[in-house]
Amino acid sequence: MDQxxxxxxxxxxxPTEKVFAVLADPRTHPAIDGTGWVQEPVDRATLREVGQIFRMDMYHPDAQDGDYQVANKVHVLDPPRAIGWLTGYDPKGDGHLEFGGWFWRYDLVPSGPxxxxxxxxxxxxxxxxxxxxYLRFPPFGPEHLTNSLHHLAQLPHRRPEADPSAVRNCWGR
Known part of the structure; x- marks a missing residue:
């Protein structure tokens, strides 16, 4: 892939504000992901500022023992228009984070009323x-992002088993 x-x-x-609220809540990220890699947020606070760190428990069969943790650093926060984070980790377990150079970003544009x-x-x-x-980029097929957006679209209609109020409250319902 050249790109x-x-x-x-x-x-x-x-509405844009509600979509942004869901994306700014790490508790909803496992439901948005859809691969089964994103497990549970370690840091559950709403994303409110650039530089904020939020850790997520992850699972991937190719990782040592399958389970691992990432530390994400908010690098874009423009409510309700954009949110994004760099993905990193704590290689020595001493609190010193390293970021690998990849990031996720959501851009939101109002559409109709x-x-x-x-x-x-x-x-x-x-x-x-x-x-x-030692890592292949991207680590997923091209359909992953579209699937993830479809999961985001379905959140108001789902009732997750683990914490049903988390998703419903983000949508204000």
């Missing part, structure tokens, strides 16, 4: 060659 980012766009029948056009971008253009030697 170093992938994007997908979907129009949701939900109560809709939102959402563009999800995954960008790995800043990943150094040393990381590219």
């Amino acid at each position: 170093e980012n992938v994007s997908a766009t979907l129009t949701l029948d939900v 109560s809709g939102t056009e959402v563009t999800l971008t995954y960008d790995w253009s800043a990943v150094p060659q040393s990381i590219r030697e």
Whole structure:
């Protein structure tokens, strides 16, 4: 793949402010993801400022023991228009975070009286060659971003088993 980012766009029948609120709540990220890799947020606070760190428990069968944790750093926060984060980790377990050069970003544009056009971008253009030697980019197929946006669109209609109030409260219902 010559390109170093992938994007997908979907129009949701939900007001922009509510979509942003869901994206700013780490508790909803496992439901949005859809791969089963994103498990549970370690840091459950709403994303409110650039530089904020939020950790997520993850699972991938190719990871040592399958389970691991990422530390995400908010690098874009423009309510209700854009939110994004860099993905990193704590390699020595000493609190010193390293970021690999890839990020996730959601851009939101109002569409009609109560809709939102959402563009999800995954960008790995800043990943150094040393990381590219052992990680493949992107680590998922091209359909993943579109599927993720469809999951985001369905959140007002789902009742997750673990914490049903988390998703419903984000939508204000």
